[in-house]
Amino acid sequence: MAKQRSLGVGFLRGWCLVFSLCLFQCNMITFAILDPLDFLALQSIRKALHDLPGSSFFASWDFTSDPCNFAGVYCDAEKVISLNLGDPRAGSPGLTGRVDAAIGKLSALAEFSIVPGRVYGPLPQSISQLKNLRFLAISRNFISGGVPATLGHLRNLRTLDLSYNQLAGEIPRSIGTLPELTNLILCHNRISGSIPPFLSQSLTRLDLKHNSLTGSLAPSSLPPSLQYLSLAWNKLSGSVDRALSRLDQLNYLDLSLNHFTGAIPGRIFTFPITNLQLQRNQFTGSVEPIDQVTIPTVDLSFNSFSGQISPLFSTVQNLYLNNNRFTGQVPASFVDRLLAASIQILYLQHNFLTGIQINPTADIPLSSSLCLQYNCMVPPVHTPCPFRSGKQITRPTSQCNEWKG
Numbered sequence: 001m002a003k004q005r006s007l008g009v010g011f012l013r014g015w016c017l018v019f020s021l022c023l024f025q026c027n028m029i030t031f032a033i034l035d036p037l038d039f040l041a042l043q044s045i046r047k048a049l050h051d052l053p054g055s056s057f058f059a060s061w062d063f064t065s066d067p068c069n070f071a072g073v074y075c076d077a078e079k080v081i082s083l084n085l086g087d088p089r090a091g092s093p094g095l096t097g098r099v100d101a102a103i104g105k106l107s108a109l110a111e112f113s114i115v116p117g118r119v120y121g122p123l124p125q126s127i128s129q130l131k132n133l134r135f136l137a138i139s140r141n142f143i144s145g146g147v148p149a150t151l152g153h154l155r156n157l158r159t160l161d162l163s164y165n166q167l168a169g170e171i172p173r174s175i176g177t178l179p180e181l182t183n184l185i186l187c188h189n190r191i192s193g194s195i196p197p198f199l200s201q202s203l204t205r206l207d208l209k210h211n212s213l214t215g216s217l218a219p220s221s222l223p224p225s226l227q228y229l230s231l232a233w234n235k236l237s238g239s240v241d242r243a244l245s246r247l248d249q250l251n252y253l254d255l256s257l258n259h260f261t262g263a264i265p266g267r268i269f270t271f272p273i274t275n276l277q278l279q280r281n282q283f284t285g286s287v288e289p290i291d292q293v294t295i296p297t298v299d300l301s302f303n304s305f306s307g308q309i310s311p312l313f314s315t316v317q318n319l320y321l322n323n324n325r326f327t328g329q330v331p332a333s334f335v336d337r338l339l340a341a342s343i344q345i346l347y348l349q350h351n352f353l354t355g356i357q358i359n360p361t362a363d364i365p366l367s368s369s370l371c372l373q374y375n376c377m378v379p380p381v382h383t384p385c386p387f388r389s390g391k392q393i394t395r396p397t398s399q400c401n402e403w404k405g
Contacts, residue, residue: 034067037105038080042067044102049085052093052117057086079108081132086115095119099138104129110156116140116164123162128153137161139185147186149174161185163207171196171208186211187230195231197221209233209254217243230254232277241265256280256299269293269312278303279320289313300324301347309334309353318345322371322389327403330356341365349389350374352403376400 043063051058060071068075074082083106086095094117103112104126110133119138122145127136133154143165151160152174160175163185170193171186181200185207194215195208203223209232216238222229224246232254239262240255247253253268254277263285264278270291279301286307287300292315299320306324311331313319330348335358337343344367353375360380364370371385374395 033078034075034080035078037107038078039063039067041102041105042070042073042080044100045083045085048100049095049097049119052096054093055087055095055117057092057095076108080106081108082111083109084111084113084115086117088115093117094141099124099127099143101126103127106130108132111135113137114141118142120144122146123148125150127151130154131156133157134180135159138165140164142166144168146170147172147175147191151175152177154178156180158202159183159185162189164188167191169193173197176200184208195221195236198223201225204228204249206230219243219246222247224249226250228252231258232256234258236260238262244268247271253277266290269295269298309348314343317343319343320345320347321351322347323350325403326351326353327376328354332357338364338368338370341367343368345369347371347386348375349385352376352395352400354400356380376403 072084094115096118098121101124109130120142128150139161146169149172158180167189173196176196176198182202183205187207188210191211205228207230209230213234219242226247237259245265250271256277257280260281266288269289273295276298279299283303289312292312297318298316301320302323308328311333314333349371370383372379
């Protein structure tokens with residue numbers, strides 16, 4: 001009996017040992033150790049960045065514990081694959097400091113972002129070593145220097161957002177060669193030079209507004225895959241006719257506050273655009289849509305467009321044609337839709353228009369705004385106009401006669 005009890009105890013101890021070893025191995029698999037190079041890289045990145053007052057993002061970054069559990073750190077197979085630095089909640093103070101060159105040691109990194117804050121200095125060239133990087137976003141900080149040309153080595157990059165920084169210099173041509181690029185957002189910087197050609201056939205968003213870009217748009221420089229294009233507040237010039245005619249997937253277009261010249265293609269009004277901003281350029285010629293315009297907002301103001309206003313614009317909800325050289329009568333379809341409150345804004349001031357068929361006692365809906373002042377007619381209805389329209393009700397006769405001549 002004693003011998004049997006001894007054998008039973010031995011068996012039980014042996015089974016417990018096997019179970020313990022199995023459990024240990026399972027734990028080792030579950031709590032794998034981070035790659036030493038990634039561990040050291042995270043330490044260097046942490047030393048170069050600090051929480052701004054009111055932020056506690058780095059509170060969880062205790063290197064005596066598993067870095068894969070740090071805020072903003074995501075791992076797979078002992079490697080860091082995503083690094084999102086800073087508290088993403090609205091109103092968070094963000095971080096300050098620099099982006100350390102050790103970022104290039106995170107060889108498996110696919111996503112890297114820093115929330116708005118006061119991170120300064122240039123982007124390290126070592127970022128170009130991140131061959132798996134697909135998403136790079138460091139916006140609303142104080143990043144300076146130029147856009148590194150070596151970012152063109154990131155052949156898997158899909159999103160590059162360096163907006164609202166202090167970047168200067170030109171957009172490297174290598175950026176335009178990125179084959180997978182989908183979103184390029186460099187707005188609100190100090191970037192100069194010309195816009196390089198973009199070869200990616202998957203580019204859908206290009207936002208370069210509020211820079212100092214110059215030159216013209218080559219006909220084939222922008223891919224037809226574009227859905228969002230903003231080049232506003234630059235110094236771009238030349239014709240856009242051929243470049244725009246190819247972009248039939250656009251749903252947003254803003255070329256305002258540049259020096260573009262020439263005519264605009266009539267077919268642009270058939271694109272699936274919801275907001276068309278072409279104001280404050282030097283466009284000329286007549287504006288002739290080829291079908292009824294269904295774009296909710298169209299702004300062609302402060303150009304040199306001429307000829308008569310097409311009735312095909314009467315279906316636009318917010319139409320800005322002011323400060324041009326349009327002539328003739330306002331089409332009757334505009335009056336019908338205005339009185340039906342289908343048109344919310346109709347700005348026709350500062351042109352050479354000669355009449356509009358509307359009853360002086362007509363009630364303009366409170367939800368609608370009409371401005372007719374400073375044309376070659378006395379407005380039959382008195383409606384409030386924008387303050388910047390001035391106080392003159394009609395254009396001087398001498399100007400109207402000179403224009404007719």
